[in-house]
Amino acid sequence: MEYVSPEGLRIDGRRPMEMRKLQAEIGVVAKADGSAVFEMGNTKVIAAVYGPREVQNRSQQLSDQALVRCEYSMANFSTGDRMRKPKGDRRSTEISLVIRQTMEACILTQLMPRSQIDIYVQVLQADGGTRSACINAATLALADAGIPMRDFVTSCSAGYLNSTPLLDLNYVEDSAGGPDVTVGILPKLDKVTLLQMDAKLPLDIFENVMQLAVEGCKAIADYIREVLSENTKQLEYRRGL
Amino acid sequence: MTGLSLGEKQFIQGGIAQDLRSDGRKRLTYRPIYVETGVIPQANGSARVRMGGTDVIASVKAEIGRPSPLQPNKGKVSIYVDCSPTAAPMFEGRGGEELSTELSVALQRCLLGGKSGAGAGIELSSLIVVEGKVCWDLYIDGLVISSDGNLLDALGASIKAALSNTGIPRVHVVAEASGEDQPELDISDEEFLQFDTSGVPVIVTLTRVGRHYIVDATPEEESQMSSAVSVSINRKGLICGLTKRGGAGLDPSVILDMISVAKHVSEQLIDRLDSEISAAEAIEEE
Numbered sequence: 001m002e003y004v005s006p007e008g009l010r011i012d013g014r015r016p017m018e019m020r021k022l023q024a025e026i027g028v029v030a031k032a033d034g035s036a037v038f039e040m041g042n043t044k045v046i047a048a049v050y051g052p053r054e055v056q057n058r059s060q061q062l063s064d065q066a067l068v069r070c071e072y073s074m075a076n077f078s079t080g081d082r083m084r085k086p087k088g089d090r091r092s093t094e095i096s097l098v099i100r101q102t103m104e105a106c107i108l109t110q111l112m113p114r115s116q117i118d119i120y121v122q123v124l125q126a127d128g129g130t131r132s133a134c135i136n137a138a139t140l141a142l143a144d145a146g147i148p149m150r151d152f153v154t155s156c157s158a159g160y161l162n163s164t165p166l167l168d169l170n171y172v173e174d175s176a177g178g179p180d181v182t183v184g185i186l187p188k189l190d191k192v193t194l195l196q197m198d199a200k201l202p203l204d205i206f207e208n209v210m211q212l213a214v215e216g217c218k219a220i221a222d223y224i225r226e227v228l229s230e231n232t233k234q235l236e237y238r239r240g241l
Numbered sequence: 242m243t244g245l246s247l248g249e250k251q252f253i254q255g256g257i258a259q260d261l262r263s264d265g266r267k268r269l270t271y272r273p274i275y276v277e278t279g280v281i282p283q284a285n286g287s288a289r290v291r292m293g294g295t296d297v298i299a300s301v302k303a304e305i306g307r308p309s310p311l312q313p314n315k316g317k318v319s320i321y322v323d324c325s326p327t328a329a330p331m332f333e334g335r336g337g338e339e340l341s342t343e344l345s346v347a348l349q350r351c352l353l354g355g356k357s358g359a360g361a362g363i364e365l366s367s368l369i370v371v372e373g374k375v376c377w378d379l380y381i382d383g384l385v386i387s388s389d390g391n392l393l394d395a396l397g398a399s400i401k402a403a404l405s406n407t408g409i410p411r412v413h414v415v416a417e418a419s420g421e422d423q424p425e426l427d428i429s430d431e432e433f434l435q436f437d438t439s440g441v442p443v444i445v446t447l448t449r450v451g452r453h454y455i456v457d458a459t460p461e462e463e464s465q466m467s468s469a470v471s472v473s474i475n476r477k478g479l480i481c482g483l484t485k486r487g488g489a490g491l492d493p494s495v496i497l498d499m500i501s502v503a504k505h506v507s508e509q510l511i512d513r514l515d516s517e518i519s520a521a522e523a524i525e526e527e
Contacts, residue, residue, distance in 0.1 A: 028387070048327035073325065077281050
């Protein structure tokens with residue numbers, strides 16, 4: 001099947017280096033300390049942060065830093081075929097772990113010992129790149145909650161089909177069987193915190209694809225910065241400053 | 242939810258007794274309701290309803306299936322509610338299962354009628370394609386994103402909106418089949434039949450605090466309730482389902498009174514919902 005046409009257009013009409021349309025909204029869940037909705041094309045994810053708060057399970061309490069917990073769940077209607085089990089399956093457990101480790105690297109946990117930060121991510125619509133959308137949404141939600149962080153974490157995926165590196169794969173391109181590289185970076189510090197790939201890729205092409213994903217992450221970081229400064233302006237306005 | 246002090250509790254109870262609740266509403270006033278339809282493009286129909294801080298999404302998916310041999314002329318509908326941990330940390334893992342089950346069963350009772358399928362709020366015989374062989378299975382999934390009290394009413398409203406938004410593809414029978422074989426079907430991608438939702442009921446929950454009933458309770462008010470009755474009423478004023486929650490016993494005359502109050506409130510709620518739903522559909526069409 002042809003994923004990149006001879007004119008250089010992908011199935012959904014994008015260019016190989018073009019990302020899907022980004023949309024983000026902060027403060028959607030009233031009860032949460034911080035929350036955000038992040039959309040990458042048709043993938044829509046909602047993240048809510050509760051914390052820092054008292055540790056619920058005393059045995060897990062850490063005396064020198066905050067405990068970061070994460071749960072990833074997909075809605076029944078998020079995929080094309082209706083899912084039976086929204087959470088608890090192996091993929092969800094793995095992604096929860098990945099998000100937790102990624103966010104733990106950027107939160108200044110030393111500032112909040114003996115406390116707990118819960119990050120809950122709910123996928124409303126899945127169209128490829130859910131992992132990345134979840135990390136981006138979690139970053140926004142943590143910022144909304146006012147939790148101190150070293151830097152944002154932004155994430156993007158890239159692949160290699162029809163001898164072309166492609167940025168931000170959707171579900172069809174992801175299921176094509178080609179490689180899928182997911183990268184998470186701290187944009188200001190220019191450090192990689194998450195790197196995952198499946199399938200095979202020659203080393204020199206891998207460097208290209210990873211570089212493309214990193215560019216995508218930087219573009220998302222610009223967008224997130226814009227969204228947050230807009231949000232701060234709104235808050236200032238409401239406070240009458 | 243953090244606990245309430247004695248002063249706060251008395252404030253809530255006193256306010257309700259004087260027809261002035263903590264947020265300024267009267268006893269039988271709903272919070273502002275916002276409806277958005279078509280939020281899940283992959284589903285046959287979907288809607289998102291916000292009542293104050295409560296935010297729920299309902300989606301309807303239709304799949305071809307076989308009707309049950311006991312009711313060969315009726316389609317099947319199943320309702321399932323999931324409480325997302327984004328709504329409250331206690332819904333993490335299996336914590337939300339109890340509430341999810343309670344809501345799913347209450348919705349099934351209110352919307353689907355008895356075991357024989359009679360008296361259902363949703364017209365099941367309209368889901369039949371070939372009697373005894375092929376029917377539509379509707380899977381209605383609710384997701385609670387944010388919980389600020391009165392989940393059942395919000396879910397009922399979102400299911401009604403999602404059903405109004407639902408388009409069932411038109412099916413042509415290509416080849417007839419005899420005996421046990423399934424007939425060949427041609428499912429159209431272009432033509433859709435809109436579901437008729439004039440008979441779908443809404444759910445009104447009346448919470449009894451002290452000697453008065455309130456509608457659309459917030460979590461603080463719900464914590465002060467002695468009992469609550471959820472009534473599902475349709476446009477014609479017929480009661481489609483009833484659920485009583487809470488430990489306190491109620492005098493039968495009180496229940497009848499609550500039902501008549503619910504009927505009165507439901508008329509305004511149905512009108513308001515219908516206008517919100519048509520406004521949402523108009524926005525979606527643009």
